[in-house]
Amino acid sequence: MIPLSRSGKEVGCRRMDEHGATVMPLGPRFKRRDRGCRGVREGDRMVRWTEQCIPTLRESPQDAEIPSHQLLLRAGMIRKLAGGLYTFLPLGLRALRNVERIVREEMDRAGALEILMPALHPREVWDRTGRYDVLRDVMFKIKDRQNRELVLGPTHEEIVTDLVAREINSYRQLPKNFYQIQTKFRDEIRPRFGLMRAKEFIMKDAYSFDVDSDAADKSYKAMFDAYVRIFARCGLRTKIVEADTGAMGGSSSHEFMVLADSGEDGLVECDACDYAANLERAESVSHAARSFDGAEGAVEEVDTPGARTIAEVAAFFKTDPARMIKTLVYLADGKPVLILVPGDRDVNEIKLARALQASELVMADDDRVKEITGAPVGFAGPVGLTGFRLVADEKLKGYRGGITGANKADKHVINVDLERDVPGLAYADIVFARGGDGCARCGGTLQEKRGIEVGHVFKLGTKYSEQLGAHYLDEGGKQHPAVMGCYGIGVTRTLQAVIEQSHDKDGIIWPPSVAPYGVEILVISAQHAESIQLGERLAAELDEAGVDVLLDDRDERPGVKFKDGDLIGLPVRVGIGEKSLARGVIEIKIRATGEMRECSPEAALETILEMIGANGP
RNA sequence: CGGGGCGUAGCGCAGCCUGGUAGCGCGGCAGCUUUGGGAGCUGUAGGUCGUGAGUUCGAAUCUCACCGCCCCGACCA
Structure with missing residues (x-):
């Protein structure tokens, strides 16, 4: 049971009965309904906002970051109990x-x-x-x-x-x-x-x-x-x-x-x-083989004191990280394997395991790296290293003029041409693809x-x-x-x-199939007897026609009701107010398109049904 | 778990650096005025300042620990 204050009221919830549910009419009516906006449960009926619990928020709670999360909270659809645990309020549940x-x-x-x-x-x-x-x-x-x-x-x-x-x-x-x-x-x-x-x-x-x-x-x-x-x-x-x-x-x-x-x-x-x-x-595949300055030169050892990471080495040589040949030591089912990838790329271990046909794949720890390459972590390289399985990413094919570790502390080698300097190297697609890569199927661009x-x-x-x-x-x-x-x-x-895919600055834009209600009837002044009577009558008619209706009968200022209407984002909004009524019309607005139509109260039902049909799923 | 940020009234925030017993806006309640895009005025209620310990004559403010939440990362059916 929902704990209520003694008055039976709580944050915008009114007229809740002792079971914490809104009062249901006797004898549910059974209707055949086949559209989302036309009904969730048998026995639904027009719902008055004042009897619902739709606690909208003017501002976004600070812990909501993305639009859909903010809107779920602001539109009164969910509330957080704790991290990752949420209550669905009536609107959200619908x-x-x-x-x-x-x-x-x-x-x-x-x-x-x-x-x-x-x-x-x-x-x-x-x-x-x-x-x-x-x-x-x-x-x-x-x-x-x-x-x-x-x-x-x-x-x-x-x-x-x-x-x-x-x-x-x-x-x-x-x-x-x-x-x-x-x-x-x-x-x-x-x-x-x-x-x-x-x-x-x-x-x-x-x-x-x-x-x-x-x-x-x-x-x-x-x-x-x-x-x-x-x-x-x-x-x-x-x-x-x-x-x-x-x-x-x-x-x-x-x-x-x-x-x-x-x-x-x-x-x-x-x-x-x-x-x-x-x-x-x-x-993915690389679009072109890479060749850098010094591609013709012989491999040369260079002192690179303290330069250990790709970024540090690239900075030392004042060059692009992509020019580095990143060398990583893995243990595939316990056996050491040297993995070569472009310096600006990350190994995709799922792909790597598949390429190696290994069932267990882990990175070697610092001690093993030293044991295998003879140098501390950060200075591994393929040149001259024998006795181990070596696999390079296929994007390194044709790499010339590359820079990589010398397998000695504080030393790197330059002018590396993989085909020339690391004979018999096996290639496979083992890095994460990214935008700009070539499509492995057709050669297009990803x-x-x-x-x-x-x-x-x-x-x-x-x-x-x-x-x-x-x-x-x-x-x-x-x-x-x-x-x-x-x-x-x-x-x-x-x-x-x-919601993430269908919203604007004002709120949610529900597709009719998912919308909690199909139509909102917005009575601009709850004080104006003619408006409220017309609203109630139209709601009842729509209800009878199988459309779920939310009647905003609150005694609020028009601005508040319009803002809330946009926020909860029902597909169709019917505006009934003294001014337009004086001209003999009511207003019907489609939330998604902003399309607005006026019609006489007598033609309202027909017009709304037609507009729902035109905008339905 | 690593990095960063935040916890002060229902919501959004200020105050904290430089200790002196808590404030603003919105919201709530009451009244009056208002009524076509988040009204105005008046009054009113509401906070053990996340928790605990410490420093101090005195802690929202300084210190430590813990808890919770958010973001980035790792992870992910």
């Missing part, structure tokens, strides 16, 4: 339910079956795949009174696979795709940006089970297509990128990104073909962008089904592990992404 509804409808349409798994799991389930250790740090771990170890589920591969292992026996029962919309718990290293990265958040997760990888590909494609529809229906423009599979394992995956400067993920897209990939994954990951689809293979015994019998009675896929959508994050 929008969230709309996203959920779209997700649910599209998952159902795609043939997925909704279930609901526990959020609380016994540790043993996670031990069975070894992921207790993998995910140890992100899982919230608790004990019950019997001292049994439990975790709050960060994801559900183990749980669903265990279910399938018990319930699915025959190829006749496949394919199956189970999904749920449920709260996930992750002990994020750094929660941030409101709902964007929270410790507790709502996720739609789906898991497909198929007889073989061809069938699994079909399931994957079905989910991929469903995701395209889901995000389109949410009014989002998404970019689909190739992604790394990370701790999930599996063979391939795609992420659905909402492009935004505040996005946490970097990605590149080609300006010539349709290649796009997460930076963790992106392949553009670097940032995005919010709202969806992620994976082909998982048989990793989990084998470990958890999710086998089925084929026609010949032979046992096979089911081939799996998994598919996630960050529901709460998607909601925030909608």
Whole structure:
């Protein structure tokens, strides 16, 4: 129960009943509704602002940085309990339910079956795949009174696979795709940006089970297509990128990104073909081989006292860091490997591990570096170093006139021509791609962008089904592990992404499909009887027509109501005031376009419905 | 976990350097006036200045420790 002051009032909340809920009318009406702005729940009805709880804020709370987070708070949609933990207020919850509804409808349409798994799991389930250790740090771990170890589920591969292992026996029962919309718990290293990265958040997760990888590909494609529809229906423009599979394992995956400067993920897209990939994954080539001054000279040792980092050495030689050949010592499955990359580039360890076919890859510590190169950290170089595996980034191909460590303290070598001076060097793409690189597919140029990951689809293979015994019998009675896929959508994050992508200086601009209400009726003066009566009547009519209406009946100054209206950003705003009424008209304004129309009160219902239709999903 | 910043009334902030018992704007409440883009006047309520310890006659202010929050990084299904 919401604690209320004795008067039953609290920050803009009025007329709450003893259960802390707004008073509901008797006997819900049941209506068929198929549009977001036309209803979330059966039995909805026109809502008066004075009876709702929409605590808008004039100013942004200081701990909100990005527009969507500020607007969620200012529009009275969410409130913070603690870092990464938020309460959804009525307006925010309505929008969230709309996203959920779209997700649910599209998952159902795609043939997925909704279930609901526990959020609380016994540790043993996670031990069975070894992921207790993998995910140890992100899982919230608790004990019950019997001292049994439990975790709050960060994801559900183990749980669903265990279910399938018990319930699915025959190829006749496949394919199956189970999904749920449920709260996930992750002990994020750094929660941030409101709902964007929270410790507790709502996720739609789906898991497909198929007889073989061809069938699994079909399931994957079905989910991929469903995701395209889901995000389109949410009014989002998404970019689909190739992604790394990370701790999930599996063979391939795609992420659905909402492009935004505040996005946490970097990605590149080609300006010539349709290649796009997460930076963790992106392949790229250099546009041209690099040759520098002194390219013709012989390798020469130079004293570089105290110059250890790339920046220091570049400064010493008064040259570009790109001219340096950065030499790093890694241990690949325990064996030392020298890795060469351009001085202005960072090693992508995911790519490197793949290139080396190493299952464990760590940087050598200072002692090992000294042991291997014969020099302290900062002076490693490939020239003359034998007996070790050497791998260079392919962007170093044709590098001439480079500068690198001499494997002696305080010394570097110049005029390095890798082909000449380091014979037999192997090349691979092992650095992070970046904007301006060449596209590995078509040779076009990659553009670097940032995005919010709202969806992620994976082909998982048989990793989990084998470990958890999710086998089925084929026609010949032979046992096979089911081939799996998994598919996630960050529901709460998607909601925030909608706002991040659709707002202006005045507030949110809701796509109709997600908007908490379809129409706001703004009665300019609550004192003016004719206005308020007309507002109520029109609200009732719209309600009857299946449109969710918020009636701003507050006794506030017009400016306050207009500002709040823009802030909460419902798709259509109907203004009813004495002045326009004197001319026999009311005003209808589309939030997204600013388009304004006037019509007579008699024609209002029809006009509004028409405008919603024209601007609907 | 490393680096940086911030914690003073519901929200946004000043005061802190140079110690003397807390202030501004918005918001709340009451009244009057006002009513088409965040009104005006009057009155009023509201703060153990994040917590704890220390220095001092005296601490929001100085010192130390802790807690919380935000940003950057590492990490990320």
